[in-house]
Amino acid sequence: MMADGLAGGLAACDAAEGSLVPAAVAESLVAVGRRMDARGWVPATAGNLSARLAGDRLAITRSGVHKGFLAAADIMAVDFAGQSLSPGLKPSAETLLHCQIYELWPEVGSVLHGHSVPATALTLALPEAEAIHLAGYEVLKAWSTITTHDASVALPIIDNDQDMLRLARRLAPLLESGQAPIGYVLRGHGIYVWGADVNAALYRLEALEFLLATEIERRKLA
Amino acid sequence: MMADGLAGGLAACDAAEGSLVPAAVAESLVAVGRRMDARGWVPATAGNLSARLAGDRLAITRSGVHKGFLAAADIMAVDFAGQSLSPGLKPSAETLLHCQIYELWPEVGSVLHGHSVPATALTLALPEAEAIHLAGYEVLKAWSTITTHDASVALPIIDNDQDMLRLARRLAPLLESGQAPIGYVLRGHGIYVWGADVNAALYRLEALEFLLATEIERRKLA
Amino acid sequence: MMADGLAGGLAACDAAEGSLVPAAVAESLVAVGRRMDARGWVPATAGNLSARLAGDRLAITRSGVHKGFLAAADIMAVDFAGQSLSPGLKPSAETLLHCQIYELWPEVGSVLHGHSVPATALTLALPEAEAIHLAGYEVLKAWSTITTHDASVALPIIDNDQDMLRLARRLAPLLESGQAPIGYVLRGHGIYVWGADVNAALYRLEALEFLLATEIERRKLA
Amino acid sequence: MMADGLAGGLAACDAAEGSLVPAAVAESLVAVGRRMDARGWVPATAGNLSARLAGDRLAITRSGVHKGFLAAADIMAVDFAGQSLSPGLKPSAETLLHCQIYELWPEVGSVLHGHSVPATALTLALPEAEAIHLAGYEVLKAWSTITTHDASVALPIIDNDQDMLRLARRLAPLLESGQAPIGYVLRGHGIYVWGADVNAALYRLEALEFLLATEIERRKLA
Numbered sequence: 001m002m003a004d005g006l007a008g009g010l011a012a013c014d015a016a017e018g019s020l021v022p023a024a025v026a027e028s029l030v031a032v033g034r035r036m037d038a039r040g041w042v043p044a045t046a047g048n049l050s051a052r053l054a055g056d057r058l059a060i061t062r063s064g065v066h067k068g069f070l071a072a073a074d075i076m077a078v079d080f081a082g083q084s085l086s087p088g089l090k091p092s093a094e095t096l097l098h099c100q101i102y103e104l105w106p107e108v109g110s111v112l113h114g115h116s117v118p119a120t121a122l123t124l125a126l127p128e129a130e131a132i133h134l135a136g137y138e139v140l141k142a143w144s145t146i147t148t149h150d151a152s153v154a155l156p157i158i159d160n161d162q163d164m165l166r167l168a169r170r171l172a173p174l175l176e177s178g179q180a181p182i183g184y185v186l187r188g189h190g191i192y193v194w195g196a197d198v199n200a201a202l203y204r205l206e207a208l209e210f211l212l213a214t215e216i217e218r219r220k221l222a
Numbered sequence: 223m224m225a226d227g228l229a230g231g232l233a234a235c236d237a238a239e240g241s242l243v244p245a246a247v248a249e250s251l252v253a254v255g256r257r258m259d260a261r262g263w264v265p266a267t268a269g270n271l272s273a274r275l276a277g278d279r280l281a282i283t284r285s286g287v288h289k290g291f292l293a294a295a296d297i298m299a300v301d302f303a304g305q306s307l308s309p310g311l312k313p314s315a316e317t318l319l320h321c322q323i324y325e326l327w328p329e330v331g332s333v334l335h336g337h338s339v340p341a342t343a344l345t346l347a348l349p350e351a352e353a354i355h356l357a358g359y360e361v362l363k364a365w366s367t368i369t370t371h372d373a374s375v376a377l378p379i380i381d382n383d384q385d386m387l388r389l390a391r392r393l394a395p396l397l398e399s400g401q402a403p404i405g406y407v408l409r410g411h412g413i414y415v416w417g418a419d420v421n422a423a424l425y426r427l428e429a430l431e432f433l434l435a436t437e438i439e440r441r442k443l444a
Numbered sequence: 445m446m447a448d449g450l451a452g453g454l455a456a457c458d459a460a461e462g463s464l465v466p467a468a469v470a471e472s473l474v475a476v477g478r479r480m481d482a483r484g485w486v487p488a489t490a491g492n493l494s495a496r497l498a499g500d501r502l503a504i505t506r507s508g509v510h511k512g513f514l515a516a517a518d519i520m521a522v523d524f525a526g527q528s529l530s531p532g533l534k535p536s537a538e539t540l541l542h543c544q545i546y547e548l549w550p551e552v553g554s555v556l557h558g559h560s561v562p563a564t565a566l567t568l569a570l571p572e573a574e575a576i577h578l579a580g581y582e583v584l585k586a587w588s589t590i591t592t593h594d595a596s597v598a599l600p601i602i603d604n605d606q607d608m609l610r611l612a613r614r615l616a617p618l619l620e621s622g623q624a625p626i627g628y629v630l631r632g633h634g635i636y637v638w639g640a641d642v643n644a645a646l647y648r649l650e651a652l653e654f655l656l657a658t659e660i661e662r663r664k665l666a
Numbered sequence: 667m668m669a670d671g672l673a674g675g676l677a678a679c680d681a682a683e684g685s686l687v688p689a690a691v692a693e694s695l696v697a698v699g700r701r702m703d704a705r706g707w708v709p710a711t712a713g714n715l716s717a718r719l720a721g722d723r724l725a726i727t728r729s730g731v732h733k734g735f736l737a738a739a740d741i742m743a744v745d746f747a748g749q750s751l752s753p754g755l756k757p758s759a760e761t762l763l764h765c766q767i768y769e770l771w772p773e774v775g776s777v778l779h780g781h782s783v784p785a786t787a788l789t790l791a792l793p794e795a796e797a798i799h800l801a802g803y804e805v806l807k808a809w810s811t812i813t814t815h816d817a818s819v820a821l822p823i824i825d826n827d828q829d830m831l832r833l834a835r836r837l838a839p840l841l842e843s844g845q846a847p848i849g850y851v852l853r854g855h856g857i858y859v860w861g862a863d864v865n866a867a868l869y870r871l872e873a874l875e876f877l878l879a880t881e882i883e884r885r886k887l888a
Contacts, residue, residue, distance in 0.1 A: 043432040044364040044425040121439035124358055136790055138855035142710040148828045149854055162370045188371055189360035203710040210709040217787035265654035266586040266647035343661035346580055384592045410593055411582035442664055487876035488808040488869040565883035568802055606814045632815055633804035664886055
């Protein structure tokens with residue numbers, strides 16, 4: 001683990017022979033997976049971790065692997081239509097949700113998706129809610145667009161769907177209109193969050209999980 | 223820990239001299255025990271971990287050891303009647319519950335049993351319930367027979383019993399009729415879950431523990 | 445960490461030069477302290493860990509040290525009156541509570557005391573209760589005197605006191621009359637538990653902490 | 667990690683060339699950051715860790731870094747007005763709150779600030795409260811001014827503010843009048859705590875986090 005966080009720079013790194021994914025990118029996603037596993041955010045084969053590559057491509061965890069036990073070879077390349085560029089490797093169906101975010105915002109360098117107990121419990125306990133409203137939290141400043149705790153920020157909740165194209169279409173107006181949300185939660189499923197690079201996305205994931213864990217405790221005390 | 227999870231293949235592995243348990247099988251169960259311990263699922267000497275061996279035998283943790291501190295020598299062989307094949311080593315009484323599962327389903331390669339706070343608290347808090355109904359959870363897809371979160375799955379609860387033959391008889395109709403359950407919970411005791419191999423069983427255990435931890439939080443928020 | 449748990453045998457081990465505490469005893473208590481710290485049971489300098497030595501003496505953690513960062517030199521010898529036998533080292537005031545247990549039961553080889561959130565919260569939330577009644581828990585079988593989950597076991601709660609002699613006198617009738625309790629809890633303070641050796645005491649501590657953590661969840665769900 | 671805790675002595679340690687921060691000071695803060703991260707108390711880039719240096723200066727974590735991934739180079743020197751003495755490094759805005767404590771009490775050698783779920787949830791759940799009253803807790807003895815559990819201690823809650831000078835002015839009467847508090851909590855933000863050195867401050871942080879985690883559970887059970 002390097003001094004400036006989990007990920008090294010992408011710049012001067014060549015991909016392993018035969019792979020389209022630079023070794024440093026793969027290593028940073030492997031490290032993020034281990035950290036998410038240590039926090040309990042990727043049970044079984046849950047979650048998907050990705051990073052932007054040059055040329056409208058992304059590196060993403062392949063389908064069906066445990067994110068706490070990733071090897072570099074489990075990180076594959078796909079194009080922005082979610083098609084595999086790594087012979088023999090199959091991407092997760094949810095790859096399309098990653099692609100949607102990269103296409104929409106050129107400044108996004110990494111997208112992380114995990115399943116946590118607080119995100120899952122809170123969205124199922126609020127079956128009608130379209131957002132969780134987060135107010136008074138200093139940690140909201142993890143998003144550079146938020147400069148004070150004295151704000152009420154809506155974290156959108158979207159009903160889960162096994163049809164990724166339909167889900168992406170439902171997400172589109174939410175992502176594209178006005179200010180970008182700080183992330184979103186699929187009900188009963190988990191969090192999607194993004195940032196300029198793998199570290200930035202990880203820090204926002206940590207901030208969001210902290211907010212949801214706190215929100216659950218606050219509601220139980222109320 | 224290998225790239226493809228906790229367990230290596232069983233194929234080309236010979237047992238340590240004098241043992242009926244191939245070293246790779248023992249190692250994979252030792253690794254699972256450490257992981258379950260790190261999650262707090264095997265307090266004291268709780269839990270039993272097993273894997274199918276060739277010839278209607280299984281490898282299982284011996285009686286009375288802490289699953290977080292296992293050595294390969296703590297993994298013994300028994301036949302499908304639960305009788306020790308490892309001279310001097312005594313199997314746990316609950317070995318019979320493992321045998322029952324292996325006999326019933328030839329495709330099962332590993333059975334895991336742990337005690338967790340959520341499984342124990344939830345079954346004791348619902349003294350009359352015969353099942354926990356899990357609905358709306360993406361993580362249910364950890365079972366290949368479940369292809370959507372939009373399902374309600376019953377996790378059976380069985381009253382605990384110190385008489386393993388009687389317990390196995392009570393379990394039989396539940397296991398044998400219709401579709402196999404995703405696992406089961408002994409009230410005030412813990413989870414039994416199984417899979418094609420040690421990794422598959424571990425992933426389902428993680429999924430089930432995640433579901434129960436989430437279910438507890440959902441109920442407290444309701 | 446050895447295959448058979450945290451502690452090695454005491455038999456053939458010599459004490460470090462100038463110390464009355466055999467190295468293996470010190471190491472086993474250091475290891476238990478690290479494990480309790482990892483579980484969050486010894487915040488700040490909380491807790492006391494001890495093991496019986498030959499000749500009516502015990503090895504115990506010295507006063508004021510963090511149990512997660514123990515060195516062998518932090519384990520001192522005291523006599524059964526709680527007087528230091530290690531020049532320059534001061535035992536904790538609570539050493540007397542350890543001595544009381546060793547004097548009472550010759551078969552006890554180790555006493556462990558930690559502070560956990562569940563033990564502290566539950567005893568403060570039940571200000572009038574003289575015991576926590578634990579029923580239906582398989583984990584109760586961690587005590588060899590309990591052979592079935594189908595039992596109701598009383599874990600005594602004693603009001604905390606800064607006067608250790610007075611506290612020991614109040615504990616005496618509880619410990620000496622009839623069957624020994626499975627341990628006890630000082631209200632707002634923590635658990636005392638014991639066993640034949642350091643491993644046995646640790647396993648019972650784990651069992652007791654599991655029971656209290658589960659009991660808290662069960663009560664919140666009720 | 668050294669036997670006497672996380673931090674070594676400051677005495678004979680020279681700063682790394684070009685740095686005003688002795689290496690041992692930087693190392694002790696790096697170690698505290700890792701420990702706080704393992705406990706979940708510094709999500710994203712939350713928290714600030716500092717230690718007193720000679721000559722009215724302090725060593726403090728620079729702005730915007732993750733406290734779980736600190737390198738020695740992330741520890742910078744500032745004067746008591748919060749001005750950077752480390753060329754090119756920017757201190758956190760909250761540095762002023764650290765300076766206030768060092769200026770007020772010459773015996774304070776370290777100040778720690780973290781964000782935890784219990785501190786954040788409890789202060790937001792009590793929007794009108796000016797303090798959390800802690801009574802009956804043995805762990806209160808982590809403060810040498812408190813010699814018994816039989817005490818009720820007020821942990822002040824201050825409304826959060828992005829204007830640090832204004833916040834420091836609001837804190838002043840609280841800190842300066844009568845007996846020093848055991849620490850304080852910024853509402854929706856986190857804990858500030860201090861001690862004679864880095865270890866002493868860490869132990870008090872652990873005690874305070876333990877108290878708040880327990881207080882939350884006690885209130886839910888009530």
